[in-house]
Amino acid sequence: MSKRRFEGEQTKLLITNSAMGLFSRKGYSGASIQDICSAAGCSKGNLYYHFKSKEDLFVYLEEQSYAEWWRELDRLFSSCRTVTEKLYAYGQFSASIERSLYSAEREFINTVDADSEAMQRFKEIVTKNFEKTQKFICEGIADGEFKNEDPSELTFIIMSFFAALNHYALYLMDNEAGKDLFRKATTLLLHGISAGNE
Amino acid sequence: MSKRRFEGEQTKLLITNSAMGLFSRKGYSGASIQDICSAAGCSKGNLYYHFKSKEDLFVYLEEQSYAEWWRELDRLFSSCRTVTEKLYAYGQFSASIERSLYSAEREFINTVDADSEAMQRFKEIVTKNFEKTQKFICEGIADGEFKNEDPSELTFIIMSFFAALNHYALYLMDNEAGKDLFRKATTLLLHGISAGNE
DNA sequence: GTTCTATTTAAACGACCGGTCGGTATAATA
DNA sequence: TATTATACCGACCGGTCGTTTAAATAGAAC
Numbered sequence: 001m002s003k004r005r006f007e008g009e010q011t012k013l014l015i016t017n018s019a020m021g022l023f024s025r026k027g028y029s030g031a032s033i034q035d036i037c038s039a040a041g042c043s044k045g046n047l048y049y050h051f052k053s054k055e056d057l058f059v060y061l062e063e064q065s066y067a068e069w070w071r072e073l074d075r076l077f078s079s080c081r082t083v084t085e086k087l088y089a090y091g092q093f094s095a096s097i098e099r100s101l102y103s104a105e106r107e108f109i110n111t112v113d114a115d116s117e118a119m120q121r122f123k124e125i126v127t128k129n130f131e132k133t134q135k136f137i138c139e140g141i142a143d144g145e146f147k148n149e150d151p152s153e154l155t156f157i158i159m160s161f162f163a164a165l166n167h168y169a170l171y172l173m174d175n176e177a178g179k180d181l182f183r184k185a186t187t188l189l190l191h192g193i194s195a196g197n198e
Numbered sequence: 199m200s201k202r203r204f205e206g207e208q209t210k211l212l213i214t215n216s217a218m219g220l221f222s223r224k225g226y227s228g229a230s231i232q233d234i235c236s237a238a239g240c241s242k243g244n245l246y247y248h249f250k251s252k253e254d255l256f257v258y259l260e261e262q263s264y265a266e267w268w269r270e271l272d273r274l275f276s277s278c279r280t281v282t283e284k285l286y287a288y289g290q291f292s293a294s295i296e297r298s299l300y301s302a303e304r305e306f307i308n309t310v311d312a313d314s315e316a317m318q319r320f321k322e323i324v325t326k327n328f329e330k331t332q333k334f335i336c337e338g339i340a341d342g343e344f345k346n347e348d349p350s351e352l353t354f355i356i357m358s359f360f361a362a363l364n365h366y367a368l369y370l371m372d373n374e375a376g377k378d379l380f381r382k383a384t385t386l387l388l389h390g391i392s393a394g395n396e
Numbered sequence: 397g398t399t400c401t402a403t404t405t406a407a408a409c410g411a412c413c414g415g416t417c418g419g420t421a422t423a424a425t426a
Numbered sequence: 427t428a429t430t431a432t433a434c435c436g437a438c439c440g441g442t443c444g445t446t447t448a449a450a451t452a453g454a455a456c
Binding site: 163 | 223224225226227228282300301302304305308309343344345347351352354355356357358359361362363365366379382383386387388389390391392
Binding site: 007029032033034044045048053054 | 442443444445446447453
């Protein structure tokens with residue numbers, strides 16, 4: 001890798017980091033290319049040298065963040081003995097991810113042309129993520145740790161539970177308080193908020 | 199109420215309905231004034247006759263939807279014997295609300311000037327809503343129906359739980375399936391997903 | 397030292413943004 | 427019937443949007 005090429009990759013990294021933060025705070029349309037470039041400290045033309053469009057940049061971000069997400073999560077999972085432990089790990093990891101494209105995603109879905117190549121790729125990424133999550137929830141059902149509910153529905157509920165916590169916690173508390181909240185929330189998710197024993 | 203005045207109110211209603219749908223689908227910046235006018239079938243000038251700015255329109259929407267939300271919810275609550283029943287009512291009602299400003303809200307917070315009058319009003323509305331919810335959760339803790347957790351945290355968790363379900367369920371299933379999902383989710387929230395008895 | 401090519405910049409594009417304004421139509425009033 | 431207030435229209439403003447382009451820069455290869 002030549003020095004020139006390395007600097008290029010470095011710039012790309014600056015752009016993706018800035019874009020991630022701005023998309024998550026301002027939403028898909030709210031975060032402008034100019035915003036992102038200013039934050040990354042590069043020119044607009046430079047951004048368009050590295051990415052062919054705004055849609056493309058967004059999908060690239062999705063791809064990268066999900067990949068990183070599962071790389072780290074699989075590592076954490078490998079040292080868990082039970083699926084319940086995995087759920088705690090999932091929760092803790094959700095809390096530690098400080099930036100989420102969560103609300104920008106919906107905007108993206110409803111704004112961008114459904115037939116575009118970017119949208120096709122986007123949908124594949126989201127579907128794949130759901131399936132990976134469902135797989136680990138199914139383990140929990142199969143070995144009797146979780147209740148025998150419809151796996152798809154249960155996955156849906158659990159995923160949205162943590163996504164929402166992340167969404168709200170982000171702009172209300174710091175990272176440490178967030179982790180505590182996620183731990184409590186996970187316990188409640190497991191055992192319920194009801195005081196009675198079933 | 200004169201005929202002329204009535205027609206005005208009617209138009210305002212058309213605008214708020216269109217705006218509600220577009221803000222919830224496309225986000226705050228994603229939904230343009232022109233979009234909203236086209237959907238409402240009125241001119242831009244007319245919209246700006248009824249609302250003094252886009253921010254103002256958004257906050258008005260928040261105000262209206264929270265007011266309607268609690269008007270209906272208080273009615274449902276009045277026929278509940280336990281707070282647990284109230285929680286189910288809360289869930290069922292969350293499922294029936296087909297449009298939510300949920301993700302546009304965050305964008306609004308991070309986009310709009312923090313000192314603006316619109317933002318001040320917005321924050322008051324959101325805070326008031328949180329307090330009303332917390333009050334009913336506190337009832338559940340006080341009478342021993344819910345676990346004795348920190349009320350603020352518990353409220354936080356429960357609110358984001360239903361908000362997220364609403365957010366995701368919206369573009370994945372129809373209204374009936376949604377209600378079923380919310381009922382199941384409420385049961386899981388109460389008793390947990392764990393198969394073991396504590 | 398010259399050439400080549402990957403990276404970067406600044407300027408420019410047309411489309412669209414939120415918002416304004418002069419003007420019009422019509423129901424209510426006097 | 428003349429006047430007024432309300433409801434509404436659509437052209438237009440300055441500015442910003444996503445995107446394109448031509449030219450500048452600087453490491454790599456000869």
